[in-house]
Amino acid sequence: MARWDPNPRLRLVRAAIDLFAEQGYDDTTVAQIAARAGLSKATFFRHFPDKREVLFAGQEAHSTLLAEGATAAPPDATPLEAVAAALDHATASFTDEQRGFGPRLRAVVAAHDELREREAFKRAGLAAALAAALRDRGVPDTTARLAADLGVEAFHLGYTRWTDVDADDDAATYPALARRALDELRAAAAALH
Amino acid sequence: MARWDPNPRLRLVRAAIDLFAEQGYDDTTVAQIAARAGLSKATFFRHFPDKREVLFAGQEAHSTLLAEGATAAPPDATPLEAVAAALDHATASFTDEQRGFGPRLRAVVAAHDELREREAFKRAGLAAALAAALRDRGVPDTTARLAADLGVEAFHLGYTRWTDVDADDDAATYPALARRALDELRAAAAALH
DNA sequence: TACGGTGATGAGACAGAGTCTCATCGAGCT
DNA sequence: AGCTCGATGAGACTCTGTCTCATCACCGTA
Known part of the structure; x- marks a missing residue:
């Protein structure tokens, strides 16, 4: 080597x-x-x-995938349907090696502010990219930002569950877990007002 | 000196x-x-x-104020009403000097990833503190996180408008601007599903 | 006034992050 | 074999951030 x-x-x-x-x-x-x-x-x-970046490389690719997925959604899809399409597209490309890195990655990041800081920044980048894609579909700015935040939260929640070794249900794919997380968030958001 | x-x-x-x-x-x-x-x-x-931290000092105090305000809200207040109370409490303590620093501060931060990263982290910290206060009121976790996100977004949106020199309406206080921003976000969230 | 304790500061050495320049290497092409 | 080009290594350099130790101001007390 x-x-x-x-x-x-x-x-x-x-x-x-x-x-x-x-x-x-x-x-x-x-x-x-x-x-x-x-x-x-x-x-x-x-x-x-x-x-720090050695642990977060490739996040730009996720931004691109999320944006592509949202853009490719049917023109009559609602903002949250477009977000679901973005999640489907972005989560499909993850590999088993990435799943294997998950637990170690999460443990290291959680233990260092320096790394949690970078994580928060990357997350904001994902949300901004997704929101921009939604705006290009004609979604109003504030709506786009909120929908994008839900999408990114689902993206991460799904990742956490997918890479959680204690609950390794092999039938639970990353796309399915992300979708489910989005549904939960949508329900909670609807109950908010 | x-x-x-x-x-x-x-x-x-x-x-x-x-x-x-x-x-x-x-x-x-x-x-x-x-x-x-x-x-x-x-x-x-x-x-x-x-x-970096010299530009973000005092953010811990904002976390405390937001949490205090949410905790002090009436027991029968809805999550978003508690968030509004948190904003009232936290925005009341800002000084004119802080308003004056606003434009320069925003310009410097916007120009450097290093600083935008710290900003994103501080923002996540505020949201976590507010969400914890809401959970202590009995608000379910997911609902608390979403409501806290809206609150922090309103906190920042209000700050941006308050410190925007191009639109310096002296009658527009920070508490009023933050409240208004929260109302906008609430409306957009209700229109989401 | 003198003295001693305490906390904040300065000076300087130090390791590691990150930048930069220049020499070297390997692969492909002629 | 000779040439070019992109990737790499070596090493000097600045700055960040840490640490130790001496110094200073302030405050209470004799």
Whole structure:
């Protein structure tokens, strides 16, 4: 696993998750991550803008998928139906390896403000992208933002349940769990006023 | 304005906002901020855990105020009425100096991901505190989170309008603007399903 | 007035994050 | 073999953030 092997990015991600689980996030330096991946510190920063980002890479792709899904929904779909379509589209691409990383990822992030901060930011990015897609469908701004917030909350709630090892129902796919979460949120929102 | 003068914290905040406006956030070092406040770098980090935080200090106080306001609402108040009470309580304490900082603050934050990230995190903290207060009133978890999200969104929307120099209607107080924003959000949420 | 205790500050060393420049390497093309 | 181009490594550098220790102002007390 050295210098000129393929997939340097993925090697860095795996090395980082392993080291964070072994010795903690704070006690792991970027140089150590790079070394385990057979690379140098400089190369790490060519692939990721900072140390936190190695755990959140690919979130931009999720933004794109959510927006695509919402845009591709039938023209007469309601805002929340478009959000459901966005969830279907975005959750379909997740892999088993991503599911496997889930528990370790959540444990590390939960333990460090630095990482929870990045998570909150990424989440805001997802909501903004989804809201923009809804606005392009003609949904008014405030409605679009609220619907997008529900969608992103369902996206995360579904992810949490999908990667929860204590409740590993193999029939529960990520798309199905996200849909169910959205239904719950919709019901709660309807009961709000 | 040197070493043993009073209010070192506030002096640091003012120095930071001034320098960020003058030379930009990236080109301002912590040492420079401390020097302008007549203090040393070490003392800056005694008052703020990191460079970003000098712009967001006091957000914990807002969390407390929001929670207090929600808790103090009449027992028979609906979740959204409790949120309105929380906004009344939290927005009442803002000063004219805070209003004056608003435009510069928003401009600096908007220009740097690093700061927008911290803002998103603080926002999540406010929402969590408000949601916890609502849960303590007996509001179900999901409902509490949604209502809290609306409240925090109204809190920020109201702040933006209150500190918008282009629309400085002196009769528009922060509490009134926050209330109005909450009403708009409530209407949009009701129209969602 | 002198003295001692306490908390805030400064000075400076230090490790790690993140940036930058330049040399080197491998792959593909001619 | 020689050339080009993109990816990498090496290493210097600045700044953030931490830590230790000495110093200073203030306050109470003798």
